[in-house]
Amino acid sequence: KQEVTQIPAALSVPEGxxxxxxxxxxxxxxxxxxWFRQDPGKGLTSLLLIQSSQREQTSGRLNASLDKSSGxxxxxxxxxxxxxxxxxxxxxxxxxxTYKYIFGTGTRLKVLA
Amino acid sequence: xAGVTQTPRYLIKTxxxxxxxxxxxxxxxxxxxxxxxxxxxxxxxxxxxxxxTQRNKGNFxxxxxxxxxxxxxxxxxxxxxxxxxxxxxxxxxxLRRSWxxxxxxxxxxxxxx
Numbered sequence: 001k002q003e004v005t006q007i008p009a010a011l012s013v014p015e016g017x018x019x020x021x022x023x024x025x026x027x028x029x030x031x032x033x034x035w036f037r038q039d040p041g042k043g044l045t046s047l048l049l050i051q052s053s054q055r056e057q058t059s060g061r062l063n064a065s066l067d068k069s070s071g072x073x074x075x076x077x078x079x080x081x082x083x084x085x086x087x088x089x090x091x092x093x094x095x096x097x098t099y100k101y102i103f104g105t106g107t108r109l110k111v112l113a
Numbered sequence: 114x115a116g117v118t119q120t121p122r123y124l125i126k127t128x129x130x131x132x133x134x135x136x137x138x139x140x141x142x143x144x145x146x147x148x149x150x151x152x153x154x155x156x157x158x159x160x161x162x163x164x165x166t167q168r169n170k171g172n173f174x175x176x177x178x179x180x181x182x183x184x185x186x187x188x189x190x191x192x193x194x195x196x197x198x199x200x201x202x203x204x205x206x207x208l209r210r211s212w213x214x215x216x217x218x219x220x221x222x223x224x225x226x
Binding site (some may be wrong): 034036043044045046049065089091097098099100101103104105106 | 118119125130146148155156157158169171200201203205212214215216218219220
């Protein structure tokens, strides 16, 4: 059974720090992996999508990497800002008779001004 | 282009009642997926509709059902509400199928008393 784990569950950092969020999955036969951001009480905003054939994707201050063999993805946030405070979720898409998304439990990030 | 909209945003019901939630996808998107998010279980996939047909279903009891209309708008129904159904219900739309990038709505927060 595919499990998606995110560590740490919560993180508090001072503004300006570079930080790394981790996502681990148990089954390497994924189709792709997506990072989302969720603000309190709100829906999800897609940040980066990495296809299984790719190693990384970049968007602005965000960089996501994917290592299928080790079942890991990292989201790197450079020069963090208070506006980055949110919960970050990773989701893997895999084939289970049909395509399904499995979401991690998230990392709650707080960037202090 | 308008994003995914969900109505109502907040809802309070009592045990045993039924509820209907609505989702309007991004214009031109034909796939709508529904998710339940709770603090204990995280984000879990409910079902996906494409071209008015349910294409994919998660592990939820039959009390949870949905449908999609010809204009791609979707409704989700929960009958005989239980306390454990209290959650944030999110819908996501994608251009064709749910394995493409999904765009999430703000969610409907349901409280069952």
